[in-house]
Amino acid sequence: MSVEPRRIENQLTDKGFVPVYTTAIIEQPWDSYTEQDHATWSTLFKRQREILKGRACAEFIDNQERFGMAAGQIPRFEEINALLAKTTGWQLIGVEGLLPELDFFEHLANRRFPVTWWIRRPEQIDYIAEPDMFHDLFGHVPLLLNPVFADYMAAYGRGGVKAHGVSAEALVNLTRLYWYTVEFGLIRQDGALRIYGSGIVSSKGESIHCLESDAPNRIGFDIKRIMRTRYRIDTFQKTYFVIDSFEQLMEATRPDFVPIYAELATQPAYPAAAVLETDTLIHRGSGEGWATDADA
Ligand code: HBI
Ligand code: FE
Numbered sequence: 001m002s003v004e005p006r007r008i009e010n011q012l013t014d015k016g017f018v019p020v021y022t023t024a025i026i027e028q029p030w031d032s033y034t035e036q037d038h039a040t041w042s043t044l045f046k047r048q049r050e051i052l053k054g055r056a057c058a059e060f061i062d063n064q065e066r067f068g069m070a071a072g073q074i075p076r077f078e079e080i081n082a083l084l085a086k087t088t089g090w091q092l093i094g095v096e097g098l099l100p101e102l103d104f105f106e107h108l109a110n111r112r113f114p115v116t117w118w119i120r121r122p123e124q125i126d127y128i129a130e131p132d133m134f135h136d137l138f139g140h141v142p143l144l145l146n147p148v149f150a151d152y153m154a155a156y157g158r159g160g161v162k163a164h165g166v167s168a169e170a171l172v173n174l175t176r177l178y179w180y181t182v183e184f185g186l187i188r189q190d191g192a193l194r195i196y197g198s199g200i201v202s203s204k205g206e207s208i209h210c211l212e213s214d215a216p217n218r219i220g221f222d223i224k225r226i227m228r229t230r231y232r233i234d235t236f237q238k239t240y241f242v243i244d245s246f247e248q249l250m251e252a253t254r255p256d257f258v259p260i261y262a263e264l265a266t267q268p269a270y271p272a273a274a275v276l277e278t279d280t281l282i283h284r285g286s287g288e289g290w291a292t293d294a295d296a
Pocket of ligand 1: 100104115178
């Protein structure tokens with residue numbers, strides 16, 4: 001599809017300048033997707049599913065199957081929404097791309113997940129700087145079928161709306177929580193490390209790097225530690241935080257964050273690669289049966 005999404009401005013965030021689009025809700029123009037769009041979906045879907053065998057958490061693949069997501073063609077939002085309506089009550093809405101943060105938080109608080117309606121061009125197949133439909137639909141949507149994670153995402157949205165009224169620093173703290181859980185989170189399952197973060201599962205290189213490289217730190221989940229830790233958007237993550245369960249995430253959002261924001265406002269942030277004595281370092285372990293990069 002040749003239609004270029006309309007950019008309206010660049011928003012300065014602590015991720016630097018990010019393109020921010022209109023906040024309009026757009027019906028998925030499924031009939032206008034070209035053969036090339038479907039082929040891009042198919043290439044990415046097959047490649048990532050191969051790499052994620054033994055790497056992604058169990059719920060991720062199971063839920064893609066429950067949605068009937070397949071390589072053959074781009075899924076229809078209306079079919080995804082029919083199952084979500086009967087289970088966790090989430091709905092997908094089509095958008096141009098990144099939304100201003102308050103709009104984004106309000107959607108999450110109301111169980112609406114914004115999904116970019118366009119898919120990347122073939123020349124962007126290995127990397128795109130902003131969330132396209134593949135990142136959102138393949139990466140974020142499967143876990144919205146998990147009741148506890150679905151509740152976490154709605155609680156996160158409510159927290160985001162509140163934080164927006166507290167301060168810009170509170171927003172930065174909360175954005176770090178999203179980054180190190182929803183986008184780049186790892187989970188321990190049956191004693192092994194698995195991926196649940198959407199930014200990882202939609203990335204070929206990082207799906208391998210996050211579990212098998214000796215470079216990054218892997219630290220046990222600690223909400224204040226996360227909120228104080230900067231992150232990088234231009235490289236693989238220097239640090240991954242590891243949860244034991246989605247319930248652990250949900251529990252972490254129960255307390256009122258305002259006192260935490262106040263405490264953190266008096267303390268400096270940590271660089272992305274920092275390791276503290278108080279950190280619980282997690283060993284990466286070895287994964288049996290991982291498809292290697294060469295296989296992918
Ligand atoms: N908008 N469409 C869209 N998708 C996102 O993931 C998104 C966003 N706006 C803001 C945002 N994410 C970040 O600020 C989150 O880290 C909170
Ligand atoms: Fe995302």
